[in-house]
Amino acid sequence: MIATAAALRPxxxxxxxxxxxxxxxxxxxxxxxxxxxxILALALCxxxxxxALHWHWAFSSGxxxxxxxxxxxxxxxxxxxxxxxxxFGETERAAGRWLPYLRLLAAAGMCGLAIALLQLGAAGESLxxxxxxxxxxxxxxxxxxxxxxxxxxxxxxxxxxIGYMAFSQYALLQGWTAPWTWPVRLxxxxxxxxxxxxxxxxxxxxxxxxxxxxxxxDKC
Amino acid sequence: xxxxxxxxxxxxxxxxxMASLAAAGRLLRLELKRNVVPYVLPLLxxxxxxxxFRTADGYPPVWTVRASVIGDHILFEFCAxxxxxxxxxGSRERRRKALDLVASTPRAVWARLSVTLAGTLGWLxxxxxxxxxxIYIPTALQATWGGPxxxxxxxxxxxxxxxxxxxxxxxxxxxxxxxxxxxAIGLLVLYxxxxxxxxxxxxxxxxxxxxxxxxAVPSVDAGVYxxxxxDVPITQVMFMGGIAVALLGVLALAAALxxxxxxxxxxxxxGWPARGDNWLLRTVAVVLVAAGxxxxxxxxxxxxxxxxxxxxxxxxALHDAARDRPVPFVPDCRSAPGGFQVCVHPAFSGYLGDVAxxxxxxxxxxxxxxxxxxxxxxxxxxxxxPHGYGPSHTAGNPPVLEYSGEEVGDLFGVFWGIPAGAxxxxxxxxxxxxxxxxxxxxxxxxxxxxxxxxPLGAAQQAVxxxxxxMAAAGSPPPLRIGQHGHSGGPSQAQITxxxxxxxxxxxxxxxxxxxAHLAALRAGTITAAQIP
Numbered sequence: 001m002i003a004t005a006a007a008l009r010p011x012x013x014x015x016x017x018x019x020x021x022x023x024x025x026x027x028x029x030x031x032x033x034x035x036x037x038x039i040l041a042l043a044l045c046x047x048x049x050x051x052a053l054h055w056h057w058a059f060s061s062g063x064x065x066x067x068x069x070x071x072x073x074x075x076x077x078x079x080x081x082x083x084x085x086x087x088f089g090e091t092e093r094a095a096g097r098w099l100p101y102l103r104l105l106a107a108a109g110m111c112g113l114a115i116a117l118l119q120l121g122a123a124g125e126s127l128x129x130x131x132x133x134x135x136x137x138x139x140x141x142x143x144x145x146x147x148x149x150x151x152x153x154x155x156x157x158x159x160x161x162i163g164y165m166a167f168s169q170y171a172l173l174q175g176w177t178a179p180w181t182w183p184v185r186l187x188x189x190x191x192x193x194x195x196x197x198x199x200x201x202x203x204x205x206x207x208x209x210x211x212x213x214x215x216x217x218d219k220c
Numbered sequence: 221x222x223x224x225x226x227x228x229x230x231x232x233x234x235x236x237x238m239a240s241l242a243a244a245g246r247l248l249r250l251e252l253k254r255n256v257v258p259y260v261l262p263l264l265x266x267x268x269x270x271x272x273f274r275t276a277d278g279y280p281p282v283w284t285v286r287a288s289v290i291g292d293h294i295l296f297e298f299c300a301x302x303x304x305x306x307x308x309x310g311s312r313e314r315r316r317k318a319l320d321l322v323a324s325t326p327r328a329v330w331a332r333l334s335v336t337l338a339g340t341l342g343w344l345x346x347x348x349x350x351x352x353x354x355i356y357i358p359t360a361l362q363a364t365w366g367g368p369x370x371x372x373x374x375x376x377x378x379x380x381x382x383x384x385x386x387x388x389x390x391x392x393x394x395x396x397x398x399x400x401x402x403x404a405i406g407l408l409v410l411y412x413x414x415x416x417x418x419x420x421x422x423x424x425x426x427x428x429x430x431x432x433x434x435x436a437v438p439s440v441d442a443g444v445y446x447x448x449x450x451d452v453p454i455t456q457v458m459f460m461g462g463i464a465v466a467l468l469g470v471l472a473l474a475a476a477l478x479x480x481x482x483x484x485x486x487x488x489x490x491g492w493p494a495r496g497d498n499w500l501l502r503t504v505a506v507v508l509v510a511a512g513x514x515x516x517x518x519x520x521x522x523x524x525x526x527x528x529x530x531x532x533x534x535x536x537a538l539h540d541a542a543r544d545r546p547v548p549f550v551p552d553c554r555s556a557p558g559g560f561q562v563c564v565h566p567a568f569s570g571y572l573g574d575v576a577x578x579x580x581x582x583x584x585x586x587x588x589x590x591x592x593x594x595x596x597x598x599x600x601x602x603x604x605x606p607h608g609y610g611p612s613h614t615a616g617n618p619p620v621l622e623y624s625g626e627e628v629g630d631l632f633g634v635f636w637g638i639p640a641g642a643x644x645x646x647x648x649x650x651x652x653x654x655x656x657x658x659x660x661x662x663x664x665x666x667x668x669x670x671x672x673x674x675p676l677g678a679a680q681q682a683v684x685x686x687x688x689x690m691a692a693a694g695s696p697p698p699l700r701i702g703q704h705g706h707s708g709g710p711s712q713a714q715i716t717x718x719x720x721x722x723x724x725x726x727x728x729x730x731x732x733x734x735x736a737h738l739a740a741l742r743a744g745t746i747t748a749a750q751i752p
Contacts, residue, residue, distance in 0.1 A: 034397055041398045048409060057413040068412050075405030082397050155315075156256075156308070158401035162300050163263045169296070170271040 029102040035110065038083040042114045045076045046121030053125035063172050063184075065128035070172070070183050073137040074165035076114040078158035081145025083110060084212045085154025093211065104208040111142045111200075132187035140182050140196030141165065146203035149212035157212065244335070251339030257305050261347055267297050268351055276355050280635050281362035282567055284443030286355055287369045290376040291433040292415075294351050298380050299411045302344045303387035304404035309340045310391020311399055330472045330501060333392060337471075341384050348380045365549070365567035369443065371453035375460075379433045382460040383407055385467045392474060430523040430533060431459050440625040440635045442532075444567045445600035447543045451535035452526070459519035466512025472505035551597070556580040558587050561595040568598065568625060568635050578647035579621075581691035582654055585727075589734055591658055593621040601626040614657040621654050629653025644692070651691060655684045660742060678710045678718075678748040679741060683734070685719035690727075710748045718748040725752060 030036070049072045052058050058068035083106065086092055093099060115135045127134065141161045148160035171181040179191030186192075272293040279285045310333070313319050322332060356368050390403045414432030430452055442448060526533045553563040554576045560583035562576040579596050586592040593614050601624035612623035625635040631649025659680040676684060710718075722730060733752055740746050 037396070037398060041402060044402065045405070048405075052409065052413075057409065057416065059416060064416070068409055071405055071408045071412065075401060078401035078405070079398055082401060085397060152259075155397055156259075158304065158404070159260055159263060159301070162304065162401070162404050163267055166267045166297055166300050167270055170267075170275075 025098060026102060026105065029099075030106060032087060033083045033085065033106060035083055035106060038079050038110060039113060039117075041079045042076055042110070042117045045072050045079065045114070046117040048072055048075075048121075049118055049127075050121040050125060053122060053127060058128070060126065061128070063175070066133070066172055066183070067169055069122075069128060069134065070137060070165060070168060073118065073134060073183075074141050074161050076118060077138055077141035077145050078161045080107065080110045080114060080142050081149055081157035081161060082154060083107075084146065084149040084157060084207060086212070086214070089214045099211070100208045103211060104204065107142070107146060107204055107207060111139060114138050114142070129187050133183070136187075136193060136196045137183050139200045143196070143200030143203035146207040147199070150206055150210055151213060153214060154212040244331075247335045248338055248342075251335050252342060255339045255343055256308055257340055257343035257347070260301055260305055261343075264297060264301050264347060267300075268294070268354075271297060272351065273354060277358070279437075280440055280568070281359055281364070281570075282440060282442075282444065283359060283363055283366045283369055284438055284448055285440060286359045287372040288435070288437055289355060290352060290372045291379070291435060292437065294348065294355075295376055295379045295383075295433050296408070296411055298344065298348060299383055299407040300404050302380055302383045303390075303407040304400040305344070306337075306340050306384040306387030307391035307400040307403040309336050310388040311395035312336065312391075314395035315397075328498060328501065329474070330505075333388075333471055333474075337385070337388050340388065341381065344380055344384055345377060348377060352376070363567070364569045365565070366443065369448065371448075371450045375433055375453040375456045378457045378460040378464070382464045382467075385464045385471075389467045389471055392471060427520060427523045430526055431456055431520065433460075439601045440633070441565065441567070441601055444565055444625075445546055447547060449532055449534055449539060449543060451538045452523075452533050454538055455519045455523050455526075455535060459516050459523070462512045462515030462517075462519060464512070465515065466509050469505040469508030469510075469512060472501060472508065556583065558584045559594065560584065560587065563595065563597045565598050565625075571635055574646070575650060578650040579654055582651045582687055585687045585690055585730070586655075586658060586734070589658075589731070589738055591619055591738075593654060593658065594618045596621040596623065596654065598622075599624055612653050612657075614654075621657070623650075623653055629656050647692075648688060651688050652684065655687060659684055677744045678715050679746045679751055680744070682715045682718035682748050682751055683722060683741065685715070686722035686730070689719065689723045690730075714748055718751045722751050 049069060052068045052072070059065040084103070096102075115131075115138050118134055118138065119131050122131070122134070141164060144164050145157050145161040149157035152159065165183070168181055168183040171178075172184045176184055179185065179189075179195045182189075182192035182196045272289050275293055276286050276289045279289075313322055313332075325332070352373055360368065386407065387400075387403045391399055411432075411434060414428060415434035417429040418432040418435040433456055438448075522535050522537055525537065526535045528534075549566055551563040552566050552569040552572050553561050554572055555561045556576065558580070560580055562572065562579055564572045564575060575596070583593065583596075591614070595618075597620050599622045612621065612628040614621050623634065626633065628634050628650055629652040631646065631653060634649075656676065660676060722733075725733070729752075734741075737746060
C-alpha cells in the first residue's frame with residue numbers, strides 16, 4: 001500500500017513541496033538569526049557612510065580620510081558577526097542536518113549584501129580608496145568576526161572586529177605596510193587581498209563547520 | 221511599654237540603613253564579579269599598547285604633550301569598547317528574558333539598573349585610570365621638569381563616563397543583539413567627526429571643535445612657558461557631565477514612562493510627579509534631567525565665547541588671569557671653551573648636550589665676527605600646528621640665536637623624539653639655523669625676527685657649507701631643503717668646489733677673509749667664484 005501510494009504521488013508536486021520547505025527552512029533560519037534586522041542595520045551603516053561623505057565628517061584626503069569609512073565597514077562586519085548567534089543552541093545542532101549550509105549561505109550572503117549596501121551609500125560621493133578597499137575591509141573583518149564567534153559566541157563576536165579596526169586606525173596613521181593590516185594598504189595590493197581573503201575563507205569555513213560558540217556569550 | 225518602644229525606634233532606622241547599604245554592597249560585588257567588561261580588558265589592553273602607549277612613548281617627556289594621548293587615543297579606544305560593553309550590560313535583562321522575573325523583586329528598576337551601571341562603569345574607570353598610570357608613570361621617570369596635568373584626566377574620565385552612560389541607556393531603551401556594535405560604531409564616528417572639527421581644517425571650526433575631547437597634538441613646549449588654561453577642559457567636563465547626568469535622570473524615569481505610555485498611546489504628565497509610588501525618585505529624576513540639560517547648554521554657550529590667544533583657548537567667564545603669568549624657570553646652560561653658551565629650558569635638558577655638540581663647532585668658526593651669536597637660547601614657540609610656528613632668528617646686542625622647540629632654521633619638530641636619536645641631519649639643521657641669519661641678515665634685523673632668514677645666495681651657501689664641513693670634522697654637510705639649484709646661478713658643483721676651496725684654507729685665513737668680506741657677503745655682492 002505504501003509503495004502504491006508513493007507511486008501514485010505526482011513527482012512535480014513533491015519537488016515543489018521540497019523547494020517550498022527549503023525556502024521556508026532558510027527563511028526560518030534567517031529569522032532566528034535576526035537577519036532582517038541585520039539587513040536594516042547594514043542599511044543604517046550605508047546611510048551613515050553616505051552622511052559622513054556628504055557632510056564631510058571625514059577628511060577628504062590623506063591617511064585620516066580612511067578613518068570613518070573604516071569604522072563603518074568594521075561596523076557592518078560586526079553586524080554580520082552578531083547575526084551568527086542562534087537562540088536554539090544544541091537542540092538545533094542535533095536536529096539540523098542543513099545547518100552548515102544555512103550558516104554558509106547566511107554569512108556569505110550578508111557579506112555580499114553589506115558590500116552592496118555600503119557601496120550604495122557611497123554612490124555619487126567621493127569614497128577614499130574606492131570600493132575595492134571597502135570590499136576588502138568588509139570581507140576581511142567579517143572573517144575576523146566569524147572567527148571570533150567561535151570563541152566568544154555570536155553576541156559578543158563584534159568585539160574583535162572593533163578591536164582590529166581600532167588597531168588598524170593606529171597602523172593607518174603610522175604607515176604600517178604589513179599585509180595583515182590590509183585596511184591601510186592600497187586598493188590593488190595583492191598581499192592585502194590575499195590576507196583579507198584568507199581570513200575570510202578561514203572564518204567562513206570554520207564557522208560553517210563548527211558554528212558559533214553557544215554558551216559563553218550569554219553568561220554575562 | 222511606651223518608653224521601651226521609643227527607645228528602640230532610633231536604633232532601628234540606622235540598622236535598616238546599614239542593612240540596605242550592605243545589600244547594595246553585595247549587589248555591587250556580585251555585579252563586579254559577573255560583569256562582561258573584564259573579558260574584554262585583554263583586547264582593550266592590546267589596542268591600548270599599540271595605539272596609546274607606543275604613541276606616547278614616541279613623544280618627548282613633556283607632561284602636556286604626553287597627556288594629550290588621553291583625549292586623542294585612550295578615549296578613542298574607550299569609545300569603541302566602553303559604549304558597546306555598556307550597551308551589552310544595559311540590555312542584559314531583556315537579553316536573558318528576565319524582565320518578568322526581576323520585576324517581581326522588591327528593588328526598583330532604577331536601583332537594579334544603577335547597580336549594573338555602577339559595576340560596568342567601575343571596571344571601565346579602573347581600566348581608564350590604569351591606562352593613565354601607564355602613561356604617567358614612565359613620564360614621571362623621564363621628565364625633567366613640571367608635574368602631571370590633571371585636567372586631561374578629568375576630561376578623559378568624563379568622556380569615559382558619558383560614553384558608558386550613553387551606551388547603557390541605548391542598551392536599556394533599545395535592547396537587541398545589534399545595539400552594542402551599532403552604539404560602538406556610532407560613538408566612534410561621533411568621536412572622529414569631533415576630531416576633524418578639532419583639527420581646525422573646516423572653514424569655521426566652532427563650538428563643536430572645542431567640546432571635542434580629541435584635539436591636535438599640542439606644541440612640544442605647551443605648558444612649559446605658560447600654564448595651560450583649564451578653561452576648555454572645564455567646559456568639556458561640564459558638557460559631558462551634563463549629558464551623563466541628564467541620561468541618568470532619563471534612566472530613572474524610564475520605568476515610570478513605560479508604565480504610563482501604553483495607557484492611551486501617549487504619556488500623561490499631569491500630576492505624575494505627585495503620584496504616591498516613588499514620587500521622590502521621579503522628582504529627583506526630573507531635577508537630574510533639567511540640571512544635566514542646563515549644564516550642557518551652559519557649557520555649549522561658554523565654548524561659543526572662547527577666544528584664541530597665544531597661550532591657547534581662553535573662555536572669558538572661566539579664565540583666571542593670574543595664570544597668564546609666565547612660569548618661572550632657570551634655563552639649563554652649557555658654555556663652550558670659546559665662550560659660546562647654549563641654553564635650553566629645563567624641560568628639555570636631555571637635549572642640551574646634543575644642541576651644544578651641534579652648535580659649538582660652528583660658533584667657534586665665526587666667533588668674534590660682527591653679528592656672530594654669543595648664545596643660543598630656547599624660547600617659547602609661537603603659533604600652532606598646522607598653521608606654522610614662528611621662525612628662529614638672531615636678535616639682541618650681543619646677538620643671541622633664539623630658537624624654539626618646534627623650529628630652528630629649516631628644521632621642524634626640533635625636540636620631538638628622543639635626544640639620543642639626534643643624527644647628522646638634526647645637527648645640520650641646528651647649524652644652518654645659526655648660520656643662515658648670520659650670513660644673510662645684518663645683526664639685530666627686525667625682518668629676520670619676523671620672517672626668518674632669506675634664502676642663501678650661492679656664495680653664502682658655499683661659505684655655510686665650508687663652515688659646516690669644518691664643524692663636522694671634514695664630512696660633507698647634508699643637503700639643505702629647498703636651497704640648492706638657484707635658477708640661472710652657479711651649479712651645485714660650482715658651489716661645492718667653492719666650499720671645498722674655502723674649507724681647505726687654514727682657520728685663521730678663513731676667519732680673516734670672513735672678517736674682511738662679511739658685509740659684502742651678506743649683501744650678496746660676492747660670487748662663488750670670488751671665494752678663495
